[in-house]
Amino acid sequence: MNTNTNAAPDIQLTDYQTREQWLAARQKGIGASDSAALFGVSPWHTKLSLWAEKTGRLPHEGSDGEWLDWGNLLEPLIADRYAAVTGSKIWQGSPFCIAQHPTIPILLATPDRMVISTPGRATRGTLQIKNAGSYKAHDWHEGPPTAVQIQVQHEMAVTGLEWAAVAVLIGGNKFQHFEIERSPVFIAELEEQAQAFWAMVERREPPPAEEIGARALDTLKRLHPADDGSTVELSPEALDWWAEVEAARKAESAAKKLKDEFDAKLRAAIGPATFALLPDGRRLSLKTTARDGYVAEPTTYRTLRIEKGKRP
DSSP states (O other): OEEEEESSOOOOOEEOHHHHHHHHHHSSBOOOOTGGGTTTOOSSSHHHHHHHHTTTSSOOOOOOSSHHHHHHHHHHHHHHHHHHHOOOEEOOOOOOEEEOSSSOOBBBOOSSSEEEEETBBBSSSEEEEEOGGGGGGGGGGTSSSSHHHHHHHHHHHHHSSEEEEEEEETTTEEEEEEEEOOOOHHHHHHHHHHHHHHHHHHOOOOOOGGGGOOHHEEEHHHOOOSSSSSOOOOOOTHHHHHHHHHHHHHHHHHHHHHHHHHHHHHHHHHHTSSEEETTSSSSEEEEEEEEEEEOOEEEEEEEEEEEESOOO
C-alpha cells in the first residue's frame, strides 16, 4: 500500500495496488458508487443490500464479465475524447487508489480521472467516465442520471473540489460530457445520511422497516434462505403489512382471472391464424414458439402480443 500526496492535485490518494486489497479497503467505508443507495436511487443496491454487503452478510456483487471488460477497455478512449473535445488536461492515478474524506473517514472515493486544467475554469475538478448502452440513452437526455450526480457530489465531498465533469459514451458511438457544480446543501445531507447509515453498519442493525421497499425482497431472500424453527413477536404495524399482502394477493388473483378471460376470448376468435387485425388497424400475433427439451420433454406454446405497426 502506497500513499501518494504529489501526483494528485492537493489530494491524498492511497494506492492499494491490487483489486482485492482495494475492495477490502472499500469494505470499510462508503464509496462514491455506493452513495446513491442511501437515497433509494441506485441501480445496483438498496439500502438493505448495501448494509448486508458492508456487514459481511452478503458478498460483494460488483460488475464483472464482458460488460466490465468493455468498460475498462473503453474508459481511456472516453477520457481521451473528453480531453480532446474540451481542451482539458487530465490526470490518472492508480485504478486502485482511494481518497478519504478529511473529517468523515468512512466516506471514500476512487476518481476515474482528475481534470488538472480546462478552459474557462480556474480550479481543478474530478472526471467520472461512463459507458452506457443505447437502451439507456433516455436516462441522459437532461444530464447525467440522478445516481451519477450523487456519485460525483460524493467525490466532491471527499476531495473538496468545487466541480466535476462526467463523460459518457452511449451505444458505442455517441459521446456527451457534462459539468456539475458542487452543492453544499446536498453534500451536507449526504454526509448526514452516510454517517447515520454507517452507525447501523457498526451496530449490525439493519435499516428500519419503513426504508425497506419492494426492491429489497431479493436481498431478504438471500439473507434468510432457510428458517431456524424459532418464533418472533411482531410489532402492531405488522397487522397492516399482512393486510396489504392479502389485499395485493386478492387483487393479483382478480387481475389474473380477468386477463385470462379476455385472453381466452381473443384466442378463440383468432383460432389457428397467425395474425389478427383489430378495428383500429393494429395487428395481433399468436405465433407458435418451440421450447427445447432438456430435463422435460420439448413443448410448443403460442404467445399473444400486439405487433408493431398497423395493417400490413
